[in-house]
Amino acid sequence: MTQAVVVQVGQCGNQIGCRFWDLALREYAQFNKAVLVDMEEGVVSEILQGPLRDVFHSTQLLTDVSGAGNNWAVGHMTYGSTYREKIVDKLRKAAEQCDCLQSFFLLNSMGGGTGSGLGTKVLSLLKDEFPEVCRIVTPVYPSLEDDVIISPYNSILAMRELTENADYVLPVGNQALIEMLNKISHTCHGQKSRSIPKGDVLVPRKGGLTGSERPFDAMNDIVAKMLLDLTSSARFGGSLNMDLNEIPMNLVPFPGLHYLVPSLSPLCSDVSGSARSLDQMFTDVFSKGHQLMKVDLKHSRHLACALMLRGHVHVSHLRRNIDRMKPLLPFVSWKQEGWKTSLCSVPPVGLNQSLLALSNTCAIKSTFVELRERFTKLYKRKAHLHHYLQxxxxxxxxxxxxxxxxxxxxxEYQHLDSATSTPDPPRLTIAQ
Known part of the structure; x- marks a missing residue:
């Protein structure tokens, strides 16, 4: 049996990981290994006191009490150096318990200090210690209204590490998650579309607003569902299962251009969600309302796209929908058939079928341009640099x-988006 180790770093990474394990155990009694790291012990302590307390052992945990102060340098340099050996030891022990280690999943945030700094330090350690094992990162990017003023610094510093050390990245945007929750409220529960006030949480599986859940649990549920669909082929049988290592092989033609935009359908598991037709699901995953990172998929070139279906779906129906979507999605001229497909026979709990799309699209450059602009506004004034340089x-x-x-x-993304023929070999080197 192939297995993965989930590495949860920082408050955000551990909260997402908690929701992932909660949902995973509902549809699959066996679970793989995890390592929980946070330089503030609050979230990890809550996990150990909650319903998942029997899932994790103290040997899987690494915490401190002071935190990284929203500073990438503190997380990456200070804590990365202090805890290097302990982190490597916990990673090795988790890996040794796997019968056939296939991949590492790193869950972290980009805007804070522990997730961005120590998270990317863990990523570099994974590359050094387990160079042959696939490294998959799910980072959460801050919204424009993020209350951490130096989050652009943390995000840009972390981006370099993701580009150099990950095999592929599944980026998630906070703003996209908030808008998805509003869509769930409107389409799945019959409520009028409205903004989710700060402190209120919409819990899809319960069908309403509640104050009993921790903040951001509903947002984390969406990310957890994406990870469940991604790993479904490794956990269940299917007529056309996809190995996680096949994703970079088929979707990443050039080194570093490995940012895959994830999209989901349906978004919730009530009656209206479960009755969604296959055709509608295909339309959904190429629309902004179902993307975990908001970009314009229909006006930029694709390098490749993976479609991961769960439920009883015939291959002919899959092919028909791909043919239907082709005219709407521009691909680079040298990879017009850049589709990778997967069929897992077991649907998610409460659904008849679901679809996860992973798009390697040049449209992702708009997210990076926006992040660069926010970084430059701070950097040209040298604002807050002393916090890092000390x-x-x-x-x-x-x-x-x-x-x-x-x-x-x-x-590189811009070059590919504007190219009309095969790219110049000296400019871009095909990954081995």
């Missing part, structure tokens, strides 16, 4: 190098 090991060049890395990434 950390041992942090150099001023880290900022310029991270910005250069992001500029190169944007340029």
């Amino acid at each position: 950390v041992e090991g942090m150099e001023p060049s880290f900022f310029s190098e991270a910005l250069t890395s992001l500029n190169s990434l944007i340029d």
Whole structure:
């Protein structure tokens, strides 16, 4: 049996991981291994006191009490150095308990200090210690209204690490999740569309607003559902299962261009959601309302796309819908048949079928351009840089190098988006 180790770093990563394990255990009694890391012990302590307390053992946990102060340098440099050996030891022990280790999943946020800093340090350790094992990262990007003023610094510094050390990245945007919750409220529960006030949480599986759940649980449920669909082929049988290692092989033609936009349908499991037709689900996953990262899929070129279906679906129906969507989705000229498909026979709990799409699209560059603009507004004034430069090991060049890395990434996507023929080989090297 193939297995994965889930590495949860920081408050956000551990909260998402908690929701993932909660939902995973509902549809699958066996669970794989996890390592929980946070430099504030609050969230991990809550997990150990909650309904999942029997799932995790103390040997899987690593906490501190002071936190990283929303500073990438503290997380990456200070805590990364202090806890390096302990982290490696816990990763090795988790890996040794797997019969056939296939991948590592890293769950983290980009805007804070522990998730972005220590999270990307863990990613580099995974590359050093387990170079042959696939590294999959699900990072949560801050919204424009993020209350951490230096989140653009943390995000840009972390982006360089994701580009260099991940096999593929499934980016998630906070703003996209909020808008998806409003869509769930309107379409799945018959309520009028409205903004979700701060502190209120919509819980899809319960069908309403409640104050009993922790903040952001409903948002984390959406990310957890995406991870469940992604790993379904590794957990259940199917006529056309997809190995997780096949995703970078088929969807990442060039090194570093491995940011795959995830989209889901249906969004909830009530009657209206479960009755959604296959044709409608295909339409959904290429619309903004179902994307975990908001980009314009229909006006930028695709490098490749994976479609992961759960439930009893015939291959002919899958092919028919691909043919139906082809005229609406521009692909690069040299990969017009860049579709990878998967069929898992077991649907999610409460649904007849579901669809997860992973799009390697040049449209993702708009997210990176926006992030660069927010970074530049701070950086050109050297605002708050002293908080980073006073950390041992942090150099001023880290900022310029991270910005250069992001500029190169944007340029590569832009080049492919505007190219009308096969790209120039010296410019882009095909991944081995």
